[in-house]
Amino acid sequence: MQRQPAVEVVGLVKRYGAKTAVDRLDLTVGEGTVTAVLGPNGAGKTTTVETCEGYRRPDGGSVRILGLDPVADNAALRPRIGVMLQSGGVYPGARAEEMLRHTARLHAQPVDVDLLIERLGLESCGRTTYRRLSGGQQQRLALAMAVVGRPELLFLDEPTAGLDPQARHATWDLVRELRSDGATIVLTTHFMDEAEELADDVSVIDRGRVIARGTPEELCRGGAENTLRFSGRPGLDLASLLKALPADTAAAEITPGSYRIEGKVNPQLLATVTSWCAQHGVMPDRLAVERRTLEDVFLELTGRELRG
Numbered sequence: 395m396q397r398q399p400a401v402e403v404v405g406l407v408k409r410y411g412a413k414t415a416v417d418r419l420d421l422t423v424g425e426g427t428v429t430a431v432l433g434p435n436g437a438g439k440t441t442t443v444e445t446c447e448g449y450r451r452p453d454g455g456s457v458r459i460l461g462l463d464p465v466a467d468n469a470a471l472r473p474r475i476g477v478m479l480q481s482g483g484v485y486p487g488a489r490a491e492e493m494l495r496h497t498a499r500l501h502a503q504p505v506d507v508d509l510l511i512e513r514l515g516l517e518s519c520g521r522t523t524y525r526r527l528s529g530g531q532q533q534r535l536a537l538a539m540a541v542v543g544r545p546e547l548l549f550l551d552e553p554t555a556g557l558d559p560q561a562r563h564a565t566w567d568l569v570r571e572l573r574s575d576g577a578t579i580v581l582t583t584h585f586m587d588e589a590e591e592l593a594d595d596v597s598v599i600d601r602g603r604v605i606a607r608g609t610p611e612e613l614c615r616g617g618a619e620n621t622l623r624f625s626g627r628p629g630l631d632l633a634s635l636l637k638a639l640p641a642d643t644a645a646a647e648i649t650p651g652s653y654r655i656e657g658k659v660n661p662q663l664l665a666t667v668t669s670w671c672a673q674h675g676v677m678p679d680r681l682a683v684e685r686r687t688l689e690d691v692f693l694e695l696t697g698r699e700l701r702g
């Protein structure tokens with residue numbers, strides 16, 4: 395029997411007055427996977443995630459979370475999901491450790507609070523009120539609050555925004571660990587390396603719709619446009635090399651003796667280049683195939699202009 399997805403969003407529409415923030419968006423998250431939702435500012439990521447969390451009511455389409463309705467079945471879902479909002483969601487006057495212990499007591503099988511405090515470097519923050527914590531400490535406390543109940547499904551809205559590299563890596567380790575313990579995780583991020591590191595599946599959202607979906611590898615492979623670089627003696631006859639290559643290939647000498655070939659870089663193209671080099675007495679030094687990064691793909695999909 396096919397297991398139901400942890401998150402199933404079909405044709406979601408969400409409007410703020412005349413503004414359509416989410417426009418017939420589909421999102422399916424398999425149980426036990428990490429899904430990264432990427433998109434430029436204002437793309438609709440937070441609105442989508444907050445609708446999944448039951449904080450916003452859809453204007454159209456359907457949302458099922460662990461098979462339930464996030465608004466109507468909120469009470470049943472609350473103990474099963476963990477939520478880290480982009481900001482707020484934590485009582486500003488409460489002391490950090492008290493709040494965490496209190497949240498832990500609300501759950502049947504909480505994570506060891508002392509261990510969590512140590513893992514997230516919150517030891518020195520215990521008696522400090524939330525409002526007096528630094529931005530990074532607030533962020534780490536919000537993450538601790540989201541995971542302390544050992545949720546089946548965890549929503550993390552930009553979990554590492556503003557964190558130092560140590561805290562970023564501690565967060566990544568925790569996410570990996572929760573996943574290997576069977577949790578399902580949905581995270582939004584502007585860090586492409588974060589998505590590449592953590593995500594089994596990526597959905598790219600733009601103007602309220604999903605414009606691409608796949609594993610990071612699938613997304614980077616799509617289009618098969620890649621770059622081949624090598625060094626050789628300066629002034630090679632690139633017109634002659636291009637004659638040997640497929641028509642849609644480009645070649646350029648970037649700096650004297652440093653060459654870049656762009657096109658469908660496959661074993662055949664590599665063989666043609668090295669054989670052309672052999673015929674012309676050229677040793678192709680530092681020959682390297684450069685894969686597109688998720689950031690390249692993201693910019694190709696969403697363009698380079700700044701969003702409001």
Ligand SMILES: Nc1ncnc2c1ncn2[C@@H]1O[C@H](COP(=O)(O)OP(=O)(O)OP(=O)(O)O)[C@@H](O)[C@H]1O
Pocket residue numbers: 410413414415433434435436437438439440441442
């Ligand atoms: N409460 C609100 N009232 C009116 N408009 C809103 C509200 N919340 C969001 N919007 C608008 O809806 C659109 C989507 O916003 P949303 O916060 O979901 O985007 P996002 O992808 O999370 O952006 P970011 O990366 O900047 O966090 C934006 O145009 C935003 O201005």
